[in-house]
């Protein structure tokens with residue numbers, strides 16, 4: 117059965133199947149290696165039919181389906197924004213509001229998976245720049261008071277004047293300046309050697325890309341793609357250089373620095389194996405920076 121909700125008729129069918137009193141229709145962004153989509157959830161109150169209708173005082177939640185109009189390939193052909201998923205969600209939300217007298221909760225019209233669910237709003241803060249509700253990030257490297265999109269906007273605005281240098285212990289002593297960019301931006305400008313690496317990594321380790329931050333150097337090797345992987349325990353860097361050409365992998369342990377060039381029959385495959393064996397399998401002790409890095 118297709119999960120996709122592409123018409124008000126389908127939405128009504130899904131709401132009917134829940135068989136409760138609709139209270140809130142929620143649309144939240146989620147993404148996978150194929151791109152962004154919207155998840156539609158319904159908050160409702162149950163009816164119980166013993167002697168008479170009793171409506172339960174608390175909310176239950178049901179997933180109705182998703183709105184998905186195509187993968188992130190659209191980013192490169194300038195068809196977004198506006199995101200067609202957002203346009204359709206707003207239309208369906210308005211129709212559902214009229215029919216069921218419910219609240220339509222849609223916190224972000226642009227893709228963002230840091231927005232709170234309707235029942236998590238008390239945990240959220242308003243982005244200092246665009247006032248969108250967000251759950252504050254737990255990344256130690258990102259500002260906590262603004263959303264990721266505003267963070268990217270601030271970094272690119274800063275380029276016009278003296279760019280605020282991005283510092284990260286995996287970039288060493290900070291001689292070079294980096295600008296942060298989104299995965300889509302990085303992919304759109306990079307082509308050539310091992311350009312399939314990141315999609316293959318995502319295939320091998322689902323969720324991989326969501327733990328990456330992407331950068332472009334402002335001083336040298338401007339065409340290179342730089343990415344830092346960071347979760348709570350494991351951190352390492354990936355550099356793609358189309359000219360040498362080479363994939364560079366490293367973490368805070370100087371022994372774990374490897375370059376894989378076109379002498380390899382499958383450079384991306386070798387890189388994936390190295391990441392699996394040296395960074396993931398050996399775990400945190402190998403990948404956290406020694407004290408002298410700070």
Ligand SMILES: [Zn+2]
Pocket residue numbers: 243244245246247248262263264265266267
């Ligand atoms: Zn914002």
